[in-house]
Each structure stands twice: as structure tokens, then as C-alpha cells.
Amino acid sequence: DVVLTQSPLSLPVTLGQSASISCRSSHNLVHSDGDSHLWWLQQRPGQSPRRLIYKVSNRDSGVPDRFSGSGSGTEFTLKITRVEAEDVAVYYCMQSTHWPFTFGPGTKVDIK
């Protein structure tokens, strides 16, 4: 199975500062369709997961442009600029290039 490793696992951030989360894959995530099926999900406390970014860098509608995704192959990054209180959540990377799909362990972002 593809193993996704996220770092850090805990990320205290000062309001207004930036945060960066790394997601490394044990396998290349380029799909046969040419895209990398790497997603970023946000899960706020007590809520269902929410898709933020699909296929590495495509931001969902309604997601603030403070969120951006980048990367290729086996290394990917989620960046949050100007962190706000509403960004407190656990962030997961997930791959659907290879079955079984797998999630990273999650990165908990909170406010210092």
C-alpha cells in the first residue's frame, strides 16, 4: 500500500502567520491519466472532512485563496498564508492513484 507521511504532525501557528504541511508518498502518485491524484482535506473539530484541494493544486470553490497546494511525484505541500482562527483543524493528504486509497496521518493546526 502507498504510505503517506505528513510533517509536522502538530503545527501551532500565530494568527496571521503562514503554515506549511509536507506530504511525502512512498510511491509516485502520477495516475495513468497523467494527473497526480493527491488531495488535501480539512477536518474541523466535530465535523466531517471537507475537500480543500484536488489533484495537487486545484482549490475548491469557497476555499480561501490563502490555501494553496503544490508538488509532484512523491512530494507535496499544503501552504496556508495569513492563518485565521477558522483554520484550526486537522489536515489530511490523501491519494487515489493506487488502490487501496490511503490517507496521511493528519496534521493538527492550532493557534499559539
Next chain:
Amino acid sequence: EVQLVQSGGALVQPGGSLRLSCAASGFTFSDYWMYWVRQSPGMGLVWVSQIKTDGSVINYADSVKGRFTTSRDNAKNTVYLQMNNLRGEDAGIYYCTRGGLDFWGQGTLVTVSS
């Protein structure tokens, strides 16, 4: 408005059975793969199963293979997860989500305990 409304979670004894349902609305259900994902208490997310648009392809995580069965009824816009021979490690919140992962159900809690 796209909605995935889940039901069926309960407290069940080890070895027992449960059927979860996920009723979809607001989109053409038969156009989408559907997925089940579990979140164990205080833990991360784990894929459980996936089912193709017409039900012709179904895949399971190794941990549930032979015990869980995923099915769908496109006439009722509903996907099901039949869970048999439940174990303690099957406990958690089960979410359904559609292909693309852009909409998720509210989750339903399965507790396995004697």
C-alpha cells in the same frame, strides 16, 4: 443542493452485524462512484470500500474483506455497507463520500462492545 444523509450506526456486540445507509440527493447518483471511510476514535481516516457507478466493481480494504459488503440501489439513490462479524477494531465513525470527495455524509457512529 448535494446531500449525503447517513443512518444505521449503533452499538453492537462483537460478532454482530449492522447495515449502514447513505442516501444521496441533489445530484445524479448513478454517475458517481461511492466510497466508505472510517475514522476510529481519536484516529485518522481509513478507506473501507468503493463501489462503481453501476455496482460492477467493488473494492475493500483488506481488514474488512469477507466481512463487509458494499452495495448500491441507483433507483433509491442509496449506497449501503453491510457489516458482519464485527470486531472491536471496526468501531468508529463511518462516512460515505462520492467520487471526487467533494461531498461527505455527516458520519454515523458504530460502537462494537459487549
